[in-house]
Amino acid sequence: MNKTNAETKTNKAYSRGRVSEAKVHYWGLAWLLATAGATFGPELLWGYGTLITSIGIAIQLALGFGMICAFKGVLLAMDELQRLIQLEALSLALGVGVVVGVSYELLEDVKLITFEPEISHLIMLMSLTYVFGLFLGNRRYR
């Protein structure tokens, strides 16, 4: 009987975490769509109209902040070990992003690369580093 109650409560806690994660996914998807709209809209949809472009960027920015708040909700729903794993992964991603980003920019400044560094390259690097950090953390504490 006790075991059944425990499993039920654990499932509830698990569900709380899943709900928070689902919110981040929805906010992230909305932000991604708004970013795509703000990027391609001026050229393909509304011909670089200043007002509508500004509104598009404002919406994209607002959704971005919504995504940040939703991610904070995910962190608050986690226990202390899960938060530690997140902290280590996020600090690794931030550190790698800053260090490699500065070097990457420097390469262009001193003409060792011919193309211009893009912010998207940095975002991809930080995202991959974050996922790698999560993998390492979960492996270490499993």
Place this chain on the structure above:
Amino acid sequence: MKNRLKVLRAERDWTQAKLAEELDVSRQTINAIETGKFDPSLPLAFKAARLFDMLIEDIFQDKVDS
């Protein structure tokens, strides 16, 4: 830091999932504490002490004490 969580859990015939639910943490956290990979915060240690009706130092011991 050493701890007696695994012993105390076994005495009550509790699974890691059951203890995790009682302490409102994940099963991964219980496993990491039991294997010494992760030291719990003071609030979590107090919670464990209340759950087992023991003193914190009866559950968690500094390694230099042994």
